Amino acid sequence: MATEIELKLRLDPRQLRKLLAHPLLAATPPQRQRLLNTYYDTPELALRARRVALRFRKKGWEWLLTVKSAEPASGGLAVRNEWESAATPGIFDFSHVDAPALRTLLDELRDDLEPVFTTDFTRLRWQLACGESQIEVAIDRGSIVARGRREKICEVELELLAGRVEDLFELARQLQHHLILHPAIASKAEAGYRLFLDEPPRPFRARMPPIAATQTPVEAFRTIALACLEHFQRNEAGLLAGGEAEFIHQARVALRRLRSALKLFAPVLPADFIAAYGQSWRTLAGALGEARDWDVFGEETLPPIAAAFPHDRDVRRLRNEAGRRVRHARRAIVTLLALKEYPRLMLEFTAAVYALRDTEKASLKHFAADRIATITGSARKMAERYDELDAEQRHRMRLRFKKLRYATEFLGPLLPQQRMKTYLTSLARLQEALGLINDQVTASLLIDEALGEKHGGAVHGWIAGRQNLLIEQLDPTLSDWLSQATKERGN
Incomplete structure (x- = not known):
């Protein structure tokens, strides 16, 4: 078994000539290969479900049978297990797979395997020295074909042949200096399956990062931060395609989780790391926040107001203004993602x-x-005197509970589990209730922004009434969390 460590970068075909002219590549003629690959799976896609890729590759006159694990990538970097051996097309011999459970699975599925999709591309390849490492640079151009559908391939792969992961990034920096290379997350296999199933981009929700008690705090932070990057990157295509509300919401959550992780682990992280990246995501997070605020206002807050005041001119103006602001905010997000600073931030971070x-x-x-x-102690102090807090203090309390929820989701698996599920449920309900109250505060600000402070009297009245009702209904939820928190403290 070999471990494949590669950094995948998306390349705009219009910048290919500029990349080929880069001094690191222009100095040496590349090796050129045409690679024709057929990926196999069962009719039920059993291998895909187990995050395994299986292909026959024609490489010149040679045929290879390759099995790869499909661990997720983050920031463009993927670390995957790979088994590859010379083969005869159509003959599935898995004797080279030295992982017993995987080999057993492949042998069991052998008779059901059938072609799923193909990739056909030309690879230009260089082997370069960088720092202490030997790195293969590959530029792949071609296409993926599945069920008559076709998708173009244009990407750069930097594979670590020997040496340090840090040198992969250093080489990427050098190549990225005069052009834009976007860290990419989807493998060719993943893109092929998506094309085979004709799946449009779907909002991607956060996954619990697999931290373990054997890790150090810094190792745990690395696991969590990379999971947050994956969460964001898997919603990137949806943002670029127009930014439907749920893509924006999930991308915003991903950056919130990432920024919360930075604060949570700040005591064990280098001061220069925090100084460099503590605020780096703020501009993008702000654009996502603006779009999300207007989405919530237009899709959740405004409809019941429109139902209550169907003929109110301010309501009609707000509906039109909300649509305009959402479109503007979504265009701003696309603009930010198109700037060269975004892929460079992703790569550097x-x-x-x-x-x-x-x-x-x-x-x-x-x-x-x-x-x-x-964090719990800080949140508890504010929760115990919630009735005394003003609007600004309630906002700060909501942020503390959001911080607490993320911290508990990140690190909760390491804590006593007797009541953790119940506690997290209670915490989630409280955060949701506080979020609904904050939505009314935000709505009032958006109304003033859209109409001016002298307009929207009826709408403001509805918002104020809704906010007061939600505050009155908060007490049982708050009391439940305080009770659960007391039990957890006693464990």
Whole structure:
């Protein structure tokens, strides 16, 4: 078994000539190969479900049978297990797969395997020295074909043949200096399956990062941060395609989780890392926040108001203005993602995350317990006197509970589990209730922004009434969380 470590970068075909003229590549003639690949699976796509890719590759006169694991990539970097052996087309011999469980699965599925899609591309290949490493640079141009549908391939892959992951990023920086290379997350296999199923981009929700008690706090942060990057990147296509509300929501959540992780792990992260990246995502997060606020206003807050005041001129103006503001905000997001600063930030941040090193081997369990206790104590103090808080203080309390929820989701698996599910449910309900109250506050601000402070009297009255009702209904939810938090503290 080999471990494939590669950095995948998306290339605009119009910039191919500029890349080929880069001094690192122009100095040496590339090797040119045409690679024809047929991917196989069962009719039920059993391999895809288990995150396994299986292909026959024609490479010149040679045929290869390749099995790959399909672990997710983040920031463009993928680390995957790979088994490859010379083969005869159509003969599935898995004797080279030295992972017993995987080999058993492949043998069991052998008789059901059938072609699913093909990739046909030309590869230009260089082998370069960078730092302490040997790296293969490959530019792939061609297409994926499935069920008569076709999708173009134009990408750059940097594969670490020997040496350090840091040198992959250094080489990417050098190549990226005069052109835009976007860190890409989808493998050719993943793109092929999507084309085979004719799947449009779908909003991608956060997955619980697989942290373990054997990790150090810095290692846990790396796992969590990369999961947040994957969460964002898997919603990127939806943002670029027009930014439907749920893509915006999930992308915003991804950056919120990432920024929360930076704050949560700040005590064990280098000061220069926090200084460099603590605010780096703020501009993009702000654009997503503006779009999300107008989406919520137009899709959730305004409809019941329109039903209550069907002939109100201000309501009609608000509906039109909300649509205009949403379209403007979505265009702003696309503009930000098109700037060269975005792929460079993604690449630099990913490189910095991988470069983090532990200065001491602290216990992750102790770190988790201490951090969650600190955040819980801060949130509890505000919750216990909620009735005394003004609007600004309630806003800060909501943010503390959001911070607490993310921290508990990140680190909760390391804590005593007797009541963790119940506690998280209680915490989620409280955060949702606080979010609904905040939506009314935000709606009032948006109304003033759209109509001016002298208009929208009836709408403002409806919003104020809704906010007061939600505040009155909060007490049982708040009391439930305080009760659950007391039990958790006693464990």
